[in-house]
Amino acid sequence: MPEDVNALHPGLWPTTAALDDHGVLTIGGVPVSEIAERHGTPAYVFDEVDFRARCAAFREAFHDFDVYYAGKAFLSRTTARIAEEAGLSLDVCTEGELAYAQAVGFPAERILMHGNNKSEAELAAALEYGVGRIVVDSFEELDRLHALVPHFPGSRPRVLLRVTVGVRADTHAYIATAHEDQKFGFSLVGGEAETAIRRVLDDGLLELRGLHSHIGSQILGTAGFEAAAKRLLELRARIAREGAELPELDLGGGFGIAYTPADEPTGPKEMADILRTVVARECAALGVGVPRLAIEPGRAIAGPSGVTLYRVGTVKHRQGIRTFVAVDGGMSDNVRTALYDASYSVRLAGRVSDAAPVLVRVVGKHCDAGDVVVRDDHLPGDVRPGDLLAVPGTGAYCRSLAHNYNQIPRPPVVAVADGRTREIVRRETIADLMGLDVG
Template sequence: MLPQERPPQAPADLNRIHPAIWPRTSTRTDGALTVGGVDVRDLARDFGTPLYVLDEDDVRSRMRDYAEAFAGSDVHYAGKAFLCKEIVRWLQDEGLGLDVASGGELAVALSVGFPPERITVHGNNKSVAELSRALEAGVGHVVVDSFEEIARLGYLAERMGRRPKVMIRVTTGVEAHTHEFIATAHDDQKFGLSLGQGTAAEAVRRVLALPQLELVGLHSHIGSQIVDTGGFEVAARRLAKLLVEIKDEHGVVLPELDLGGGYGIAYVEGDEAPDIKELADGLREIVTKVCVDAGLPVPRLTVEPGRTIVGPGGITLYEVGTVKDVEGLRTYVSVDGGMSDNVRTALYGAEYTTVLASRESDAPPMLSRLVGKHCESGDIVVRDCYYPADLAPGDLVAVSSTGAYCRSLANNYNYLPKPAVVAVSGGKARVIVRGETEDDLLRGQL
């Protein structure tokens, strides 16, 4: 270990399933981790590993939490966190809206009859085909991200005889305290139109000049894994200033304000996660205050949670293949997946909690690094963790809080098939996304 690195302290109980980090139905039964009333040993036997496991009751309860906390506002699930047909069905059941960021995500929603008026289309480079599909479906909102897109959407709307509701994505210049790759409100990045440089105001002029487009509001997203409302307050104040300028220049009062999402979850012990009701009350108070201060009617608020709905309810299950002790440093625990099913650690240093899942152990803690089977030294799932010293090949380990962005970012590096996604509830498990096979990997090759 390098001198400047300091290993984390070993947890007092290696067998503990911390309720703030693991799915709401998680417990240990006869020593083994169970989720949704299903033993992970049975999941591994029936569906293989690696395996994404999603606690349906957890995810649905968080959808209901948001719907209740933000009653009177609009809650649109950010599909990029994880999207499949079954998730869309849950959203429909629980009364939430949906944000999509590509034609493929839109196709998933439409394939199961999700109401298009509850869909918002995002993206910094929407193609003609994607915008045409959105207009044809009659989506509720299109969030425009560039001058080119305004012209493109206006042309298509006129040609197709549609008048879509449009929001302008505004780069507010708020510095979110998060990783560079998931901070999205500073000027030097690809998303949005700058408030400070005047391009957002110019976008307003261009949209209002096109009668085939209906400008209804402004959109802002300051980043991801945000745990307090401070940044949202600054963004809301800057957006309110633009709303006043729009009213003064154009005589138009925009009725909607979308503050995006990006709310954080707990990945490791000590992480903070916002209380949803407190978050809702805080955001409503912020929007109300800044609009009253600016002499504006309070617009209808929209939020876009993704990670906080689906992240905590997901785990990934692996089988241990090798346990390699590097004397004086740590033990490397290699599993049958890795950066193909969870690239977040390699991409931006994400941290996770992991436990021995197939049994309990009273063995002393062993400083470990959970790694995958790919030909990359950066193929790390959990950089610093502790397992019992009797961990052995064939044991099952689980990684918590993997419901968001892991399956969405999954890849086929080294030709590993993407794992299945299994939903568990009431002691039963069912596949909601089929795992890939080698035939899937070869399909399409000539």
């Protein structure tokens, strides 16, 4: 049982989150009651100051790395601009994400193009814009690149090869991406990685800059990253003994955040120190030089910067079980609970209460029993229709994975800073949905 359901637990909320004299949650100096009145609910609230600070923290901690903001976590013109201003590079994985980078003039040489099944059109768009790195995921993709290069005279794309290193990260199975039984990369165990390296080196059409690994997402510790780095460095050393130097090593992203008080993620500085030390030690043991390192944080930057604001519609007390609190959003704006069994926290945001806390499940308005936003947390026992609820840690992957189940329009993204609000992504309307139906 929580000590105080009215309190803001440290580590879960954006840095500007606070409670005013009436117990109303404020973010960026704006009471959430005002946000709800101006922009409606549900709404994604984006703390611009917090996002900037987290970009700067990663840039400072990983000062000797290339730091690619993983746009898949949450990409908009605003986040792309802020990342660029903070000195970060950008990781995109589709033609659509690349279009956002182009829209703000993001420097092409600081863009890395991902994707496990990039189409010819996507690769052509990357070559046309001149992205700095393409992460190659398959032999078929090598074939597509080889076929495209002659159409871009003078081009010699710089590539990294994604290696499946056989590390099973301590995370949900759907977001563990480096063990053998999944779709990404060239297998290290099966010998595909070495075959791919030799093919690129022999063909000479592409400039092989190095190796890439991504072990998964929402990883709170460092053991998985350390194991992946060791295996990549051993492969790199074998290639070096054959006379080919691979100057870069990208260790991917997946750095976790706190969604509940039980989560204790490793911070940027500690993570940087550990990875830097592990790589240096392994390279010394292998007798090879230290490569230029890269990482791809997304969730760890965007996640804590976002809070989703809901309004309560119905409350059902199931005696001896729990209280079900239904809100005006649900799995269409946050599918992670249903998809990944993700855990979230919730707080009464529009008032303070002295009622005893009760165990609640915050559910949505969709016609699906799996439509759960917060599986287990506590709220004051007098929670009632009309109340505002706030769910922290929703800045990453909630808007990115949002959809229109039951033909519900997606919420806006409302940026807050210095006591002001502005919509950086507007709310969808029924007219938007109908406009796509041309039948």
